[in-house]
Amino acid sequence: AGAPDFRDRIRRATGRTLHVPTLAERLRWHGESSVSCANVSPGAAYFQDPDGHGWVHHSAGSFGPGRVPIEDPASAGLTKGIAGDRAMTERFCSDVLEESAPSVAILWLSEPDYTGHHAPLGSPQHLAAIAGADALVKQVFETVRRLDSTGEDILFVTGSDHGMETVADSIDLTELLIAAGLKDSCESRELVVAPNGTAATLYFADPAGELVGRVARFLAGENWVGEMFAGERLADAGLPTDTPMQIAVSLAAEDRENPHGVAGYAPIVQDPSDNESKIGFGQHGGLGPHEQRPFLIVEGGGFERGERRQPSSLVDIAPTVLRHLHMDHDDMDGRALPHRVSER
Numbered sequence: 001a002g003a004p005d006f007r008d009r010i011r012r013a014t015g016r017t018l019h020v021p022t023l024a025e026r027l028r029w030h031g032e033s034s035v036s037c038a039n040v041s042p043g044a045a046y047f048q049d050p051d052g053h054g055w056v057h058h059s060a061g062s063f064g065p066g067r068v069p070i071e072d073p074a075s076a077g078l079t080k081g082i083a084g085d086r087a088m089t090e091r092f093c094s095d096v097l098e099e100s101a102p103s104v105a106i107l108w109l110s111e112p113d114y115t116g117h118h119a120p121l122g123s124p125q126h127l128a129a130i131a132g133a134d135a136l137v138k139q140v141f142e143t144v145r146r147l148d149s150t151g152e153d154i155l156f157v158t159g160s161d162h163g164m165e166t167v168a169d170s171i172d173l174t175e176l177l178i179a180a181g182l183k184d185s186c187e188s189r190e191l192v193v194a195p196n197g198t199a200a201t202l203y204f205a206d207p208a209g210e211l212v213g214r215v216a217r218f219l220a221g222e223n224w225v226g227e228m229f230a231g232e233r234l235a236d237a238g239l240p241t242d243t244p245m246q247i248a249v250s251l252a253a254e255d256r257e258n259p260h261g262v263a264g265y266a267p268i269v270q271d272p273s274d275n276e277s278k279i280g281f282g283q284h285g286g287l288g289p290h291e292q293r294p295f296l297i298v299e300g301g302g303f304e305r306g307e308r309r310q311p312s313s314l315v316d317i318a319p320t321v322l323r324h325l326h327m328d329h330d331d332m333d334g335r336a337l338p339h340r341v342s343e344r
Contacts, residue, residue: 051067199287
């Protein structure tokens with residue numbers, strides 16, 4: 001999903017982008033606006049609002065409503081890393097928060113994810129990236145509170161979408177399937193592997209065919225497989241059961257520490273489109289315990305101070321935002337997060 005033309009390719013292949021309305025689309029229904037500033041992979045950035053209901057700013061190209069290209073010299077030329085993140089944050093605070101003041105403003109920083117993928121977790125480079133990102137979040141928070149000193153009008157949400165595990169090994173799943181007689185060649189289409197870091201999904205030309213069961217039995221015997229979801233069990237991982245994707249695997253994680261004292265190792269599924277070695281660096285995508293520990297801080301908007309112990313999910317953020325804006329959200333998979341510590 002990282003390539004800048006990913007949105008256009010998926011639309012050509014399927015006739016649409018997403019199957020449910022985005023936050024930007026829901027705001028547009030009410031005549032409200034949204035702005036997303038992202039210093040991450042362009043394909044991922046554009047999927048914050050793939051159908052052009054608000055504004056999206058990115059170095060690969062920026063768009064306004066209707067996906068009309070706009071001149072955006074402040075975003076052009078930005079690169080991943082703390083320098084690019086700092087420039088985007090400056091612009092986000094001044095141009096977006098203070099001047100445009102949309103109903104929803106999203107800032108997506110590249111750090112510390114970018115450095116975590118290219119340096120050992122807990123290394124000086126990684127700790128510097130975390131500190132840099134922390135300072136930028138503080139800058140946004142201080143801007144928000146200067147605009148709303150009471151903390152009642154503006155809801156401030158900051159978090160990460162995942163943690164990371166240290167990469168222990170790289171598994172060439174496609175070659176293993178060929179060697180086991182389950183796939184004809186790297187180019188054959190009866191079975192296609194989609195690597196996703198410490199996980200992978202497997203797509204079948206015949207989703208109801210006997211090959212699905214054969215592949216599932218093969219994977220069940222591999223010691224690098226942590227959890228496997230096949231057929232109807234895909235729903236347990238929040239995945240659809242009625243598509244060509246009939247198997248998903250999360251690779252087996254270990255709790256040992258890396259040289260910098262950061263716990264958590266897992267292998268990854270080799271990606272033929274990426275020949276850069278990831279061994280010893282950070283990765284995510286599966287169900288390892290350390291990559292499944294993101295953080296979330298919510299401040300303002302009537303939220304009582306204190307730590308929430310009950311589970312939450314990424315899908316809970318949008319309904320929380322919509323509740324703050326007094327917009328309907330009952331049809332969503334997620335739930336608005338509790339205002340008070342004692343709520344369940």
